Amino acid sequence: MRISSLFVFLAVVLASQTAVSSASELEAFQRPEGIPAPSSNPLTVAKAALGKTLFFDPRLSRNQQMSCATCHSPDNRWSDGRKIPLGAEHLSHPRRTPTVLNSAWLTALMWDGRASSLEAQAVLPITTEHEMNYDMAELTARLQHVEGYYPLFAKAFGDETITQQRISDALASFQRTLVSETAPFDRWVEGDTTALSDSAKRGFDLFTSKAQCAACHTSWRFTDDSFHDIGLASTDLGKGAFVPAQIVIMQHAFKTPSLRDLPENGPFMHDGSMTTLEEVVRHYEEGGIQRASLSKEMQPFDLTDSERNDLIAFINSLTGPVLEIDFPELPE
Ligand code: HEC
Ligand code: HEC
Known part of the structure; x- marks a missing residue:
């Protein structure tokens, strides 16, 4: 973010009554400019x-x-x-x-x-x-x-x-080339204070504070690209199948998925075991199955019904328009 726009942005954030998040906190969620590609396979x-x-x-x-x-x-x-x-x-x-x-x-x-x-x-x-x-x-x-x-x-x-x-x-x-379209959250990060509902703004604060979601769902894609056991009932070892059993925290560990453009009714998780965001949030509130591999970041917490709705409104603000493409003609 350029310095001048940062100042404008700070002023906007300070003026807003519901958004208590700081500009630097939001900067961590800003979309990148270009698409990365390896030098061995440049994108054309x-x-x-x-x-x-x-x-x-x-x-x-x-x-x-x-x-x-x-x-x-x-x-x-x-x-x-x-x-x-x-x-x-x-x-x-x-x-x-x-x-x-x-x-x-x-x-x-x-x-x-x-x-x-x-x-x-x-x-x-x-x-x-x-x-x-x-x-x-x-x-x-x-x-x-x-x-x-x-x-x-x-x-x-x-x-x-x-x-x-x-x-x-x-x-x-x-x-x-398949990149998420701009979501309401992106417009908010860019300074449009009207892009998010007050509920979604409160949800963002819960996401980054009390609910601790941002411990793992970070960056503009809302993932740390790392692996965690979040205490699902599945017996699949995930990454654990590729590392020695002594590396306890990698047992039952799966890659943190991005939270952008989630399908409305799931299914969610590696085993497709959840179909609503409410079910997902309640899982985190309870803290998951207690076992040696369970991530230390999985700490139970309590949300009121309205806080839970706020958190879900925030996650929904990460969904933009469907990415439209022209279907290719198959060669003969
Ligand atoms: C310890 C790291 C961690 C924390 C904290 C965490 N998540 Fe996750 N999240 C993950 C991982 C890992 C998965 C995939 C787990 C699996 O499938 O086994 C996941 C899956 C999800 C999914 C399903 C996405 C999909 O495409 O299936 C949603 C939604 C989600 N998390 C939201 C949240 C919310 C909301 C919070 C805060 C209440 C939160 N997460 C906290 C690591 C975390
Ligand atoms: C039968 C359904 C199916 C077909 C066909 C299929 N995939 Fe997948 N794809 C999956 C599943 C399931 C996974 C996750 C597998 C796992 O993690 O064990 C996956 C994972 C991926 C991933 C990794 C995404 C991530 O977040 O890590 C990419 C990329 C991908 N597929 C691309 C492709 C491409 C390219 C093709 C065609 C050549 C293809 N897939 C065909 C079901 C399919």
């Missing part, structure tokens, strides 16, 4: 366009029935609205489909962080048995028979060669 319009086509193309799955968008659908805020993803029903530890909105900023991907970049992640759904159940070499060979892809690859990469790396790079590039 042509690569994102190819990636969009691949993302919606069911030929990326063995039986040609499932595309990435089957589970990460623009109509469901880039998730699937389901407690358990399609086709994953037979799994003993099924996990809910997270959104791919704002994935450009993810530092650890998947609920347990087992993928470290969008490029690396893209291979997983294509090759996972309960998802697209395909093989990268077979997929590359299949796409080499789709002539309509040649000009798209040529534009994106300089020549029409189709490789596994180029498929992953393009999918990653498209996903980086």
